[in-house]
Amino acid sequence: MFQTYQARKLIRVIEAKYGHTQPWVILCEGANGWAEFVVKVFTESHLSEKPRVHGEFAGSWLATEFDLLTPEVAWVEFDQDFIQSLAPELEQKLDFHDDRLKFGSKALRNFQHFPPGLKHSQFKKYLPIDRLFAFDNFIRNPDRGSHKPNLLLTNSEAFLIDHEYALDIDSGSRWNIVGSRI
Numbered sequence: 001m002f003q004t005y006q007a008r009k010l011i012r013v014i015e016a017k018y019g020h021t022q023p024w025v026i027l028c029e030g031a032n033g034w035a036e037f038v039v040k041v042f043t044e045s046h047l048s049e050k051p052r053v054h055g056e057f058a059g060s061w062l063a064t065e066f067d068l069l070t071p072e073v074a075w076v077e078f079d080q081d082f083i084q085s086l087a088p089e090l091e092q093k094l095d096f097h098d099d100r101l102k103f104g105s106k107a108l109r110n111f112q113h114f115p116p117g118l119k120h121s122q123f124k125k126y127l128p129i130d131r132l133f134a135f136d137n138f139i140r141n142p143d144r145g146s147h148k149p150n151l152l153l154t155n156s157e158a159f160l161i162d163h164e165y166a167l168d169i170d171s172g173s174r175w176n177i178v179g180s181r182i
């Protein structure tokens with residue numbers, strides 16, 4: 001269902017002000033050619049807390065079921081050649097015991113981050129907010145608000161990103177409305 005790409009070259013690390021995980025932008029090679037992916041390099045403690053990679057893939061897939069846009073996502077494999085090409089401080093961020101595939105989303109170009117306070121009349125040109133609200137509640141996504149919209153805007157469209165907190169459902173989850181507090 002999801003393609004697998006090989007990481008070939010690190011382009012840059014995304015600054016912390018745009019997200020706590022500081023994903024890596026990586027040039028990758030797959031069966032359909034080369035593409036840049038934004039890859040989430042979760043630590044072992046990140047992954048033991050929640051099923052973050054599952055949330056990312058399932059959230060992304062379900063977004064399309066709601067006719068909402070999200071970048072194409074794929075598995076990204078870090079092989080030894082790629083790992084050895086990294087600067088030592090980045091190599092240290094990787095857990096050598098964890099050779100699992102990583103979550104990547106195809107890097108969008110020419111986007112802006114959703115600006116908090118955007119008027120509803122403007123916002124609705126980009127996407128239907130009622131459907132976004134329904135989607136975030138369906139996947140139990142608490143990670144979309146005015147502080148962290150996790151929406152990337154192009155000229156006329158909004159792309160949903162970052163579903164790592166989604167689908168973390170327990171017996172207390174059903175009563176709280178989450179997400180879309182923008």
Ligand SMILES: Nc1ncnc2c1ncn2[C@@H]1O[C@H](COP(=O)(O)OP(=O)(O)O)[C@@H](O)[C@H]1O
Binds near residue numbers: 018108
């Ligand atoms: N597909 C993408 N294309 C371009 N930039 C992206 C993409 N995915 C994430 N980013 C950038 O990386 C930042 C952090 O990504 P995000 O998935 O929100 O991680 P975090 O969990 O750290 O918040 C985003 O705010 C955005 O700037």
Ligand SMILES: [Mg+2]
Binds near residue numbers: 020148150162
């Ligand atoms: Mg985020």
